[in-house]
Amino acid sequence: MTASTPATSPHVMNTYGRVPIALQRGQGCRVWDVNGKEYLDALGGIAVNTLGHNHAKLVPALQHQLTQLIHTSNYYHVPLQEQLAQLLVERSGMSNVFFCNSGLEANEAALKIARKFGHDQGIEKPEVVVYEKAFHGRSIATLSATGNPKVQAGFGPLVEGFIRVPQNDIEALRRATEGNPNVVAVFFETIQGEGGVNPMRIEYLQQLRKLCDERGWLMMIDEVQCGMGRTGKWFAHQWANIVPDVMPLAKGLGSGVPVGAVVAGPKAANVLQPGNHGTTFGGNPLAMRAGLETIRIMEEDGLLQNAASVGAHLQAALRSALGSLSGVKEVRGQGLMIGVELDKPCGALVGRAAEAGLLISVTAESVIRIVPPLILTTAEADEIVARLTPLVQALLAE
């Protein structure tokens, strides 16, 4: 292939403003473009590439799986589904799993569970509490649950049955639901990802768990981005010592192979019955193998511990390099899910960082998001800071 900057394709639908590079191969936390230029990957395919690229244990396992079965449909038992469900159940303290292919699909299933949970009790117009700045996906139902007008614009009429409240304000939640018998669930991300790396406070999560128990609501936690070890625990809500009733997963679960899951606890596990929900691809043997191997390798290689310790190191290093600059509002996050909020839009940093050999993203216009593979080393963390710092300084000086 000749050295080139890829042009916008006339045939790929124009849904993304893309960085003008084309990546060709990867190894660990590094990727190379078609011109041979090297990048440090601090984005991990948007919190997806848990094990980085071309992992020496994952790739042979997936190659082996290709020689066995890729897909069979859910008309038959899929033993690998049963195995992955068991691993997720053990690590979450929940009880049953439905497999699908993506984050929005997992959230869509969660919303169906919430509605049927209501209908099963005679509630004909069930309502779900959702949050300002939330992101739950791009389907009609999940974009309606999303708290971002830009995601919703042009796609009305939105799905009804959502009540929106601010993060970390239990009184606001009480007021918004006061005397409303139709509320069936509260649905939120432990740490909002697309909304700008905004964590729910631990005491709020605990108050919420109590309120859900008192009112008979399902606590549904979208851990699509913050789950699967990213924060240093299997699931981010575990920092608050709570267990949800429904937990959608996706992104990091398959280390890049598309896979989603809805994990349910006893209150929600039997809501969906044969005929209520389904998927052609969901839970196929290739995706299940990817999930199984991801969890097995994460444990073998101590990646929860790595995410916690390298994440703490990275956050401290970012704070000492950037924290005192007047245009930096906050460095926040947990483990390897970190946001650096500036006092002005910083989307331009994404392209400039790529030029400087660093892959990052910007969410909520002014938040630099760092969600690298969980295999990141301390040296690589320092390299992220070294490459990012002059770019932020320059941007703030403009």
Ligand SMILES: *Cc1c(COP(=O)(O)O)cnc(C)c1O
């Ligand atoms: C990415 C994301 C989704 C949507 O996942 P897709 O696989 O893109 O459909 C949903 N919820 C959260 C919290 C996410 O970060």
